[in-house]
Amino acid sequence: MADPMKIRATLQGDVADVRVLMAHPMETGQRKQGGQVVPLHFIQSITATLNGKQVFSADISQAISRNPVFAFKVKGAKAGDEIAVTWKDNKGETRTDKTTVRGGS
Amino acid sequence: MHQTRRTVTLGLLAALGGALLSPLRALAARNQGAFEAKSAVDAMRALGMSGAAESKDIEIRAPDIAENGAVVPIDITSNIPGTTSISVFIEKNPFPYTGTFDFTAGAVPFVHLRAKVGESTPVRVVVAAGGKFYTTAKEVKVTIGGCGG
Numbered sequence: 441m442a443d444p445m446k447i448r449a450t451l452q453g454d455v456a457d458v459r460v461l462m463a464h465p466m467e468t469g470q471r472k473q474g475g476q477v478v479p480l481h482f483i484q485s486i487t488a489t490l491n492g493k494q495v496f497s498a499d500i501s502q503a504i505s506r507n508p509v510f511a512f513k514v515k516g517a518k519a520g521d522e523i524a525v526t527w528k529d530n531k532g533e534t535r536t537d538k539t540t541v542r543g544g545s
Numbered sequence: 546m547h548q549t550r551r552t553v554t555l556g557l558l559a560a561l562g563g564a565l566l567s568p569l570r571a572l573a574a575r576n577q578g579a580f581e582a583k584s585a586v587d588a589m590r591a592l593g594m595s596g597a598a599e600s601k602d603i604e605i606r607a608p609d610i611a612e613n614g615a616v617v618p619i620d621i622t623s624n625i626p627g628t629t630s631i632s633v634f635i636e637k638n639p640f641p642y643t644g645t646f647d648f649t650a651g652a653v654p655f656v657h658l659r660a661k662v663g664e665s666t667p668v669r670v671v672v673a674a675g676g677k678f679y680t681t682a683k684e685v686k687v688t689i690g691g692c693g694g
Binding site for chain 1: 575576580615616638642643644645646648649653655656657658660662
């Protein structure tokens with residue numbers, strides 16, 4: 441099982457600034473280790489929901505850096521709302537983590 | 546070609562049905578053809594984004610010179626009303642198509658990502674808004690050895 445994501449959602453006015461750090465090797469299938477090509481292993485899709493409603497999704501390639509970081513912004517969020525992020529990789533592994541939106545400064 | 550569990554399952558189903566590979570690809574949500582394209586032009590064609598108009602309303606914030614090509618931070622903001630998705634192409638990477646980010650139900654058309662950039666290249670962004678495509682590009686130089694540029 442992959443390590444949990446770190447998700448932070450902070451309100452700025454009525455816009456939630458969401459930052460996600462995923463733990464994933466994101467192997468490109470081009471790197472060699474000991475003469476052997478390390479097989480392709482990367483996150484293919486990401487979805488994010490606000491209170492269960494999809495707000496953001498992505499189809500990505502192996503060109504995204506190792507331990508991917510993404511940030512996006514969701515309008516109309518309130519403190520205490522739930523943000524959930526799910527990723528799925530090319531080996532079918534998947535992980536979902538949640539956080540609650542925190543009031544900003 | 547690498548296979549996901551989904552394509553393997555679909556492959557088995559298709560084999561049972563005697564279907565060929567090409568209609569099979571159309572079934573998968575992921576645009577495999579675009580991800581496997583070796584040039585940005587081919588990837589855009591596979592995504593139906595050819596002929597995107599140049600636009601000044603797309604903002605790309607990325608370093609002019611990136612010292613570490615393995616982690617290049619890129620911020621993209623679209624100021625085009627009705628933006629539904631942002632797609633990123635790193636033109637000189639082996640597979641230029643880096644991804645598409647879709648915005649629904651109140652998401653602001655902004656995304657921050659960190660990408661691997663193999664060599665100095667234009668980073669091209671295509672925005673879909675109201676069924677039309679808009680594009681802009683920014684040059685990112687990658688220094689090898691740490692003190693060039």
